[in-house]
Amino acid sequence: MQFSRMPLLAASGLAVALLASPAWGHTPLCACYDNGDGTVLCEGGFSDGSSASGVGIIVRDGAGNTVLEGKMNENSEFEFTKPEGDYSVLFDAGEGHQIEIPGKDITE
Numbered sequence: 001m002q003f004s005r006m007p008l009l010a011a012s013g014l015a016v017a018l019l020a021s022p023a024w025g026h027t028p029l030c031a032c033y034d035n036g037d038g039t040v041l042c043e044g045g046f047s048d049g050s051s052a053s054g055v056g057i058i059v060r061d062g063a064g065n066t067v068l069e070g071k072m073n074e075n076s077e078f079e080f081t082k083p084e085g086d087y088s089v090l091f092d093a094g095e096g097h098q099i100e101i102p103g104k105d106i107t108e
Contacts, residue, residue, distance in 0.1 A: 026050070030091035030099045032106045034082065040106055042078045044091050052076040055093045062086030 027047035032040055044052035057078045059068040062085055072078050087103040 026097070028052075028091060028093050028097045028099055030089075030101065032089050032101050034106050034108045035079075036108045038082055039079055040082050040089070042072075042080075042089055042091070042101075044072050044076050044078075044093075046093075052091070052093065055091060058090040058092060059083060060088050060090065 030044040032042040052072045055072045091099040
């Protein structure tokens with residue numbers, strides 16, 4: 001009796017694709033807006049629709065020094081007082097899931 005390896009190879013390929021697929025659908029998303037009152041609001045989430053509640057946010061000055069650290073709230077939002085001068089916002093959901101937004105790109 002002769003066995004074909006094709007079904008085994010196809011099943012192995014499917015298993016690998018299924019195990020890897022959550023990584024494909026979990027892209028971080030973050031946008032920040034200048035509220036026009038001296039504060040900035042950032043909203044985050046993931047492309048698969050999951051919440052960013054608890055995701056770390058780091059605000060850095062133009063030299064890269066951390067001036068503020070916090071976490072997204074239960075609504076996947078983080079609001080802070082806009083720093084003077086150059087700054088950036090880092091949405092930090094772990095390695096491969098980080099977004100850095102330069103302050104010059106945060107507008108009303």
